Amino acid sequence: MKSLHRPLLALIAAGALALTGCGTTEEPASGSSSAAPSASGAPVSVIDARGKTVTLDAPATRLVGTEWNVLENMASLGTMPVGAADVKGYNAWVQAAKLDDSVKDIGTRGEPSIDTVAALDADVIVATTDLPEAAVAQLEKLAPVVVLKSADASNQIGQAIANLNTVAALTGTQAKATEITSGYESALAAGRTALETAGLKGTRVAFADGWVADGAVSIRPFAKGSLITDINTELGLVTPWELEGDEAYGLASTDVEGMTKVDAEHFVYITNSADGDFTDELKSNAIWNSLAFVKAGNVHRLEDGIWMFGGPASMTQYVNAIVASLTK
Template identity: 25%
Template sequence: MLRLAAILSLSLCLAPPLAAQDDPPSRVAALSWGLAASLVALGVDPVAVADVEGYRTWVGTPALPEGTRDVGLRTEPNLEALAEAAPDLILVSDQQADMEPALRGIAEVWHIEGFDAGQDNADAARAALRDLGARLGRGAQARDVLAEVDARVAAAGARVRDHFDGAPPPVLPIRLLTPTTVRVHGANGMALAALEGMGLTHPDPGTPTEWGFVQRPVEDLAAFEEAAVVNFVPFPARDALFDTQLWSFMPFVRGGRFAEAGPVWTFGGPVSIATLAEAMADALLTLDPEVAR
C-alpha cells in the first residue's frame, strides 16, 4: 500500500493538466495492444505502450515507431514509467479496468470496451475506432482507415478465390498453444470477421463467445476432414507436435491443407481484421489448389 501511495503521489506531480474536451489530446498512451494498433493506424505515435516487445512478437503490424516507451505488462503496467511519459490521455480496455483509479492520477483515462459475448465484437471495434478518431480530432482518418480495411479484406478474398478457381475450401483458423491444446477461432472472433469479409466459409463457427474462440484438445482437429486449416504463429512448441504420429495423420495434414500465417493479433481492432485477412490469404495461396480441394 505504501508503494502504491508513493507511485500515485509521483503520478500526480508529473501528470500534465487534462486536455479540454474540445482540445484533442496529443500525447496518448495505450495499455492494450489493439488500442495501440488503432492509434498507429490513425497516424498517432503513442508516447507509451504496455509490453512493446510482446506487441512486436504477437501483433507485428502496424509497426510501433522505434523508441516507443515500454511501460511494462498489460496487466500490471509500471505507473512510474507511465507517469514519466507524461501522457494527456491513457487508453485502457477491460484488462486494465481495475487500475483506472490509479491511472487517473496520471492523466485522463478512456476505457474502450473490449470483447464481450453479448456484442458483435467486430462491429464494436469499428465503432470504437470511429469514437477514438473523433476524440483525437481524426474523424476523417478513422473513416479512411475503415474504408481501407474493407478494401484490403475484399482484395484478400479475391486472391484466395482466384487461386482456387472460384471454389476455395472452408477455412478453419486456429492458434496452436501447446502440443496438446489449440484455440479454434469461430463465432464473434476477428478471424471469422475476416473470413466473412473475404467471402470465405468456416466449417463450424459454433456459438458466440466473449473472445471468439474455444479451447480444445489438438486431437479434436481430426474432425475437420475437408477444411483448410490455418494456424496463426508463433508456435514455439511446433516440433513437439509436428513430429508426432497424431499430427501426421490429421486429415488436413495428409491432404495438404495445412498452412501457417502471421504473426498477427487475433484480438485487435478493425485493422487487425485486414491483417488477418491478408495473412490467411498469403497462407492459403501456399496450398496446391488441386490437392487442397
C-alpha cells in the same frame, strides 16, 4: 510456450485457454464511445464503455495505451503513444503499425506501472474493460482515462472499427480512420473476389492458435464469434468449428484428439518466431498426421506479427495474408 500472444484476461487467469482480445462496440448508443472534436483544437468529448463522458480541452497528442489493439490504433492513425504496455511483446506480435523507439514501456498489460505513467504527463490514457477496475482507478488520478469495451462476439468487426474511430475522435484524426477502414473494406472485397475466382468460396477453413506446455500441445480454436472467423465469413469461407466460444471473444479450447472431429479442408494458424511453432511438436504425432488437411498439405502458417485481436490495420494484414496463402 511463452504467453505473449494470449489476450489480457488469459494472462490474469493463468491457465485459462479461452479468454480475451481487443475492441469496442459498433454504435455509440450501445454505451461504448462516441463524439469528436468540431474543429482542430476544439474540445473532445467521448462516452466510454462505462457510460462515462470523458472530455479533453483539445485533441490529445500525448497518449498512453494499456492494450495492444488500442496501441495499434494510435500508431496506425499516426499518433504515436508516449507510453505503451509491454512494448517488446507488442513489437513481436503487432506488425501492422509499429511503435517507434520513443515509446516508453509502462509495464504489463494487466498491471501498468503507475509511477512510469505518472512521469509521462499524458493527455489521455486509453484502456480496455480487461484492465482491472483498481488499476483504472489509479490511472484516473494521473490523467483522463477512456475505457473501451474489450470484445463482443456478436459484432467483432463493427466493434474493432468503432474502437479505431474512438481513438480517432480523441486525437482529431477521423480522416485517417476513414482511410484505414476503407483500406480494410477494399482488401476484403479484393480478397473475396480472389478466393471465388480460385474456386475457394465456401471452403471450410479452421483457424486456431496453440502452444506447448510440459510437452503437451493446447489448441485454441477461433470459433464463431471470434474476429478471425468473422473476417473469414466475410471472405466467403466457412468455419468448421462446432465448439462454442466464449461470449466475448469466440475462443474455445481443444487438443490434438479433438481435431479429429473437425471437418476442415484447410487449417490456418498464426504463431510467432519468438514463441516457437506449436505444430513442430506435432510432426511425429500419429493423430495429427492422420488428419485430412495435414495429409493434403493444407496447413498454413501465416506470417509473424498479425495480431488476431487487432484493429482494422491488423485485419487488413490478415485478409491479405490468408488470401495469398490459400490461393498460392
